Amino acid sequence: MAMSKDFENAVEGLAQGAAGAEAAAAGPQRGPEADAASHPSVPRLRARFGDAILHHEVVAGDEHVVYVRPERILEILGWLRDDPEERYDFLKDLTAVDYGGGRPLQVVYQLWSIPYRRGLRLKAELPLDALEIDSATRLWHTANWLEREVYDMFGIRFRGHPDLRRILMPENYAEGHPLRKDFPLRGRFSRAEQTRRALSVDLDDIYFPEELEVGGIRYRPTGSGSAGEGPGAAEGGAA
Amino acid sequence: MKTKTVEYLVTRNPELGMDGRPVRVPVLPPGVEPELRGEHMLINIGPQHPATHGVLRLVLELDGETVVRCIPHIGYLHSSFEKLGEYRGWNQIIPLTDRMDYLAPLIYNCAFAMAVEKLMGIEVTERCKVVRVICMELDRIFSHLLWLGTFAMDVGAFTVFLWAFQERERIYRLHERYTGARITTSATRIGGMLADLPPGWTEELQHFIDTFPNTLDQIEALLTNNQIWIGRLRDVGVIGPEEAVNYGLTGPNLRASGVPYDVRKDRPYYDYETYDFDIPVGEHGDCYDRYLVRMEEMRQSLRILQQALDRLPDGPINVDDPRVILPRKTDVMTDMESMIHHFKLVMEGIRVPPGESWFSVESSKGELGMYVVSDGGSKPVRWRVRGPSFVNLSALPRLVEGHMLSDVIAINASLDIVLGEIDR
Numbered sequence: 001m002a003m004s005k006d007f008e009n010a011v012e013g014l015a016q017g018a019a020g021a022e023a024a025a026a027g028p029q030r031g032p033e034a035d036a037a038s039h040p041s042v043p044r045l046r047a048r049f050g051d052a053i054l055h056h057e058v059v060a061g062d063e064h065v066v067y068v069r070p071e072r073i074l075e076i077l078g079w080l081r082d083d084p085e086e087r088y089d090f091l092k093d094l095t096a097v098d099y100g101g102g103r104p105l106q107v108v109y110q111l112w113s114i115p116y117r118r119g120l121r122l123k124a125e126l127p128l129d130a131l132e133i134d135s136a137t138r139l140w141h142t143a144n145w146l147e148r149e150v151y152d153m154f155g156i157r158f159r160g161h162p163d164l165r166r167i168l169m170p171e172n173y174a175e176g177h178p179l180r181k182d183f184p185l186r187g188r189f190s191r192a193e194q195t196r197r198a199l200s201v202d203l204d205d206i207y208f209p210e211e212l213e214v215g216g217i218r219y220r221p222t223g224s225g226s227a228g229e230g231p232g233a234a235e236g237g238a239a
Numbered sequence: 240m241k242t243k244t245v246e247y248l249v250t251r252n253p254e255l256g257m258d259g260r261p262v263r264v265p266v267l268p269p270g271v272e273p274e275l276r277g278e279h280m281l282i283n284i285g286p287q288h289p290a291t292h293g294v295l296r297l298v299l300e301l302d303g304e305t306v307v308r309c310i311p312h313i314g315y316l317h318s319s320f321e322k323l324g325e326y327r328g329w330n331q332i333i334p335l336t337d338r339m340d341y342l343a344p345l346i347y348n349c350a351f352a353m354a355v356e357k358l359m360g361i362e363v364t365e366r367c368k369v370v371r372v373i374c375m376e377l378d379r380i381f382s383h384l385l386w387l388g389t390f391a392m393d394v395g396a397f398t399v400f401l402w403a404f405q406e407r408e409r410i411y412r413l414h415e416r417y418t419g420a421r422i423t424t425s426a427t428r429i430g431g432m433l434a435d436l437p438p439g440w441t442e443e444l445q446h447f448i449d450t451f452p453n454t455l456d457q458i459e460a461l462l463t464n465n466q467i468w469i470g471r472l473r474d475v476g477v478i479g480p481e482e483a484v485n486y487g488l489t490g491p492n493l494r495a496s497g498v499p500y501d502v503r504k505d506r507p508y509y510d511y512e513t514y515d516f517d518i519p520v521g522e523h524g525d526c527y528d529r530y531l532v533r534m535e536e537m538r539q540s541l542r543i544l545q546q547a548l549d550r551l552p553d554g555p556i557n558v559d560d561p562r563v564i565l566p567r568k569t570d571v572m573t574d575m576e577s578m579i580h581h582f583k584l585v586m587e588g589i590r591v592p593p594g595e596s597w598f599s600v601e602s603s604k605g606e607l608g609m610y611v612v613s614d615g616g617s618k619p620v621r622w623r624v625r626g627p628s629f630v631n632l633s634a635l636p637r638l639v640e641g642h643m644l645s646d647v648i649a650i651n652a653s654l655d656i657v658l659g660e661i662d663r
Contacts, residue, residue, distance in 0.1 A: 031594070060357050060596035090484050090500075092599070093625040097612055100620075110597060110608065110625070114484065114498065117505050121597070142487025145633035153321075168314040168662060178322055179621075185326055 031057040070124035074134040094146040100181030135161040153179035293658025309636040316662035324622040328588035339660040343382035345374040352427040354598035354609035376540040382603035386655040393652040431557030472526040476650035486634040490605025496524030502601040526653040588617035628656040
């Protein structure tokens with residue numbers, strides 16, 4: 001049962017294609033550049049990271065948003081956490097926003113400094129064909145589940161995450177990433193197909209290989225029912 | 240059929256080495272002689288299990304009775320509220336919020352309305368502010384009482400459960416008289432509340448405030464100095480202050496570890512800085528301190544409730560803002576402009592200007608953040624809930640390692656999670 005190329009592209013969010021590229025070229029919606037002196041951390045960020053700080057704006061009255069280059073996110077987050085004058089020691093939230101229309105996905109970091117009682121929001125924009133960013137798990141344990149949720153819901157991969165797998169959707173979920181704008185509200189499969197899949201879950205999908213190993217159950221790496229058909233069986237046979 | 244090529248790196252406690260690769264910690268629990276190590280056993284708890292407080296599933300790797308590793312599985316209640324919210328008008332999202340934390344629905348109603356009001360630049364009326372403070376503090380007690388009853392039952396004390404639920408029933412009645420529903424309250428609207436307080440409601444609340452401390456004293460007499468209670472909870476599930484912050488714990492769980500972080504004090508909203516109340520802080524970060532902190536929080540909430548009742552001002556409950564509030568029904572019947580206004584608000588919904596806002600409130604379980612993003616339409620582009628239970632539960636594997644199997648139940652109960660909000 002090979003999935004068609006179109007379907008795979010749709011699942012990966014690449015189907016938005018040419019129309020998306022136009023919207024992406026138009027750029028994301030950003031407010032005017034804010035007065036840097038209005039937040040104590042922003043001038044210091046600019047002095048230290050220079051052109052990695054792309055934009056600074058104030059939203060909803062008092063919320064400061066700083067757009068940064070995704071390649072340097074880990075460096076910036078680490079500095080903000082450890083610098084004695086910043087001490088953003090609490091990662092409140094890590095999530096993503098999809099504006100749709102082929103625009104880049106935003107990864108949003110909500111930071112809070114418990115000692116200095118101030119907050120800062122960092123955003124890193126990822127184009128749809130390169131959804132990968134460094135994981136913040138080496139700075140905060142709390143990033144572990146939050147990044148798994150973003151991966152599950154948006155399909156953004158976090159480099160260096162110790163355990164990047166789906167968290168809310170089942171591991172064998174094959175319809176893509178639900179919170180992306182191109183994902184239809186009721187899912188990609190028909191109700192009949194969804195029911196069939198829900199009823200045909202087997203042991204490998206409920207337990208993970210390491211759990212099965214501890215429980216003394218041999219793990220079948222190619223999934224169930226693949227014997228004698230498809231490329232999976234051929235590989236299994238060779239091994 | 241495609242080959243399954245997922246690489247799993249489930250480590251006992253995912254530590255990262257110098258090169259950023261996960262380091263596998265040896266799976267030997269502390270205090271076990273190497274030659275006494277037996278074969279490890281796999282135990283599955285849940286998803287349908289009374290002690291997991293919902294449909295949480297824990298897979299435990301045990302060495303004898305000692306937990307070597309815990310892998311939580313969540314998502315059994317997943318209803319994709321955040322996705323549903325992107326297909327609903329701003330006021331229509333409010334019923335979704337109270338289905339998340341059905342143990343403290345009013346706090347979630349208020350938090351969402353506050354985030355949208357912040358984005359629209361609406362300042363609610365003085366009366367509405369105080370009514371919302373009453374709602375939130377009442378539901379803090381409401382939620383802590385359920386936690387108290389089930390926690391005690393998990394650790395083996397049944398009486399407390401009955402006493403706590405008797406008191407909860409009174410709050411249920413207050414909910415029902417005000418909103419018409421016991422759990423799914425949907426009490427707020429953007430710019431105000433669904434209605435003003437019904438007559439006699441404040442007297443009933445006053446009666447609750449006067450009599451509830453009595454029950455609380457009785458429960459404390461049963462538990463606080465109880466040898467079995469202390470023996471089961473002290474030094475169980477300990478987490479230090481720095482680690483607790485790093486794990487993102489908030490609310491009573493964080494304060495039990497000695498970090499005095501409370502959104503009501505650190506970033507006050509709705510004039511919380513003018514109320515006289517204290518933030519209880521623990522010292523040891525164990526289950527017993529989490530118990531003590533929540534018990535004291537209920538008393539502090541009563542203090543806030545009393546002050547709020549005393550200062551409850553007269554005046555309108557809803558803002559006078561035609562963008563969000565429907566005109567009066569009599570005007571709709573007699574006045575053409577009001578009818579058009581009513582029609583447009585109902586058919587098109589509220590329009591929120593483009594932008595985004597984040598609003599944090601101190602929910603009963605920790606910091607609840609509502610993040611809304613609008614593109615100027617009548618539906619949000621993104622609605623994100625930073626659920627305190629979700630983040631608190633992610634620390635569970637760290638907390639239960641090295642403890643006995645029976646402690647897993649106590650630690651899980653002490654975290655006070657609600658699966659509706661974790662799975663969303």
